[in-house]
Amino acid sequence: MRRVRIVGLAAMALCLVACSGGGNTVAGVGSASPTTVPAAKVSITAAGGDQVNPKTPIVIKATDGTLSAVTVTNPQSGNKVVGDFSADKTTWTSNDTLRFSAVYQVVATAVNKEGKSVEQKGEVHTLTATAVAAPSLFQAPDVANDFGVGLIIGVKFDHDVNDKAAAEKALKVTSTPAQGGSWYWVSKREAHFRPKQYWQAGSTVKLETGVYGQALGDGTYGGPDVSATYKIHDAWVGKADGNTHQLQAFHNGELVRTAPTSMGKTANTPPRGPTPTFNGTHVVLGKTAHIIMDSCTYGICEGQPGYYKAPENWDVQISGDGEFLHENLATVSVQGSQNVSNGCLNLNTDNAKWFFDNFNIGDPIEVTNSGGPQLAINNGHGDWAIDWATWQSGSALHG
Template sequence: MRIAGLGVLALVLTACGGQSEQVAGVAQSVPNVVPAAKVSVVSQGSDQLSPRSPIVVKASDGTLQAVTVTNPQTGNTVKGDFSPDKLTWTSDDQLRYGATYQVVATAVNKEGKPVEQRSEVHTLTPKGVVTPTLLQPASNGTFGVGLIIGVKFDRDVPDKAAVEKSFKVTSSPEQGGGWYWVNKREAHFRPQSYWKAGSTVKLETTTFGQEISGGVYGGADVSATYKVHDSWIAKADGNTHQIQAFHNGELVKTAPTSMGKTDNTPPRGPTPTFNGTHTVLGKQAHMIMDSCTYGVCEGQPGYYKAPENWDVQISGDGEYLHENLATVSVQGSQNVSNGCLNMNTENAKWFFDNFNVGDVVEITNSGGPQLNINNGHGDWAIDWSAWQAGSALHG
């Protein structure tokens, strides 16, 4: 009786332990089964993945060991990073439109047994692409306080508000500002007043992969960082026939000048300089000025083709600060030029040496019309309230 009792006790203990089961009166061991690792790819087989969205690979019942994503059309490998727990891999490269990416992922379970998953990810193919370029290209140099930045597109933008939301401008120190759509393809940005000397300004677009309208998507993004140098502002008055230069607010130069003529003197009649705020667009030490570049060609009244020195361009249609020895006798007393601001050699060379892209030339009392925003960078001539109304978001 004592032996039989011990046998019953042993069977009860074994059953309570849960580590074996009785088969034909004999306890048998059952091994634990470790599940195989599983791999899943976000948007696998989808034709709708936006190229601005990452490819994401996930593991369950194990961890990722290796992930390779390749564009077979280009042979390029897509870069990406694992999460700290190795459960997720996320791409951090920019994808392409209309591409097929081959994904090869290996995961291991808790026993270290590997499993490989092969799949494809397809990015969407847009009906059209609107691609931006920079109005003011990036440069290793610096710019004046009148710097105008902006974005130009290679086709009309159907939804300007949606695109404007994707623009980002930051400045240090912070100065705010606003966008103004010049037309259906071009938008400019400026603060209410000139940039502060010494500022750093960064422009970025984030339209890539964004649907603009009806299946049309944004093209490759652009960005640039601009450094603003000291404040250089010239003030030219058509009544006094003088041009003054201010460096960081201090008057450092006054010179006589001759602006564009406003009377009907033959052979061309009035050629007044534009009123308003101009900015320097570029400069050349020596150039041939040819009136045919704006429609007055050889054989027509008023045609000229002459070498000019120390040329600082301030408008798109050919206004310059430059040397003109033929008008020295009336510089400071009469406006007789074809629209440029004429000076003698010494003064023209001084402005050439000190004024650079983005520096400001404010012209008053010239007798001419207001400088247009499309004529170079006439943006500063627009009243701030009107500028704000030119935004697709706030107009």
């Protein structure tokens, strides 16, 4: 039985009876027939049985009359629920976000054709979830005005999602022009989306979650939805080759600069041993004109062999564990011939400044022949380092 409690306070319609003027009647002329105007009736509907899903709107309907007033209140918060009347004022439908585990008090008034009013009261109980998994954006849209063609978008939940397929069906990505793509579940709480190839330059990409009130398994339901629109700028792609020790820059497919570089060393030299740059496509995460690079951030601190703390300029970050394109004057003599860095791509001043000025968040840097392992998906935005077949297998719907 639906748990919608209703108390009726109905006004009785009056029956009007015409009386004759005397005891006699004229053939063919009788007393007037009684006329009854039905009382207006109010019903409160919200599908869902004993506990209504909060994504289901509350609907108030009047029959034999029209609605003159509707108030729906959450007494726990004191907030009133926003809704709209139909054009003929026979229906009121909520268009607000309802809460989980709430009792909404409804007071509705309707009038019949004779102007007689009836008031109806009731309660709507929303379901209680074991947990509410609220989504947030993997890539915030406000960190840049626009993004590179290597943009990775996605959703993070603050609780485990056990029914990934249900969640994925509720997630919606649209792009203009249309480019398709697939989801990949990094964990029970995080899913990323990308197309097979880079986004087209000039595209617009929109992400909408649509999970609110969606059952996500084991009593967990989706929390309030989020959405974002991303603008894709010109195609800027860097290609770094560990064999040639060159970093090339392509703008909309055209080679516009070649810079000698020194990547991470592969030799087992003390004190750290090999520190090769990760292979695979990196994505620019951010940039800082001047930074202090401190080896203590990865465990080699002051007093230990190999410790350094050095100011570096024109720093473009390309991985989560501290790989950058940046100026390094100490390695200029071997840039273009040897890989001697701690994992970064070292450049001279002019080249570092040029890449800093032209490369921005979402622009891909493809690293090959570095001698290092593949960049992991959780090390910045290592998603493009995963081949397309493997990426598709990470979808709950296509895997």
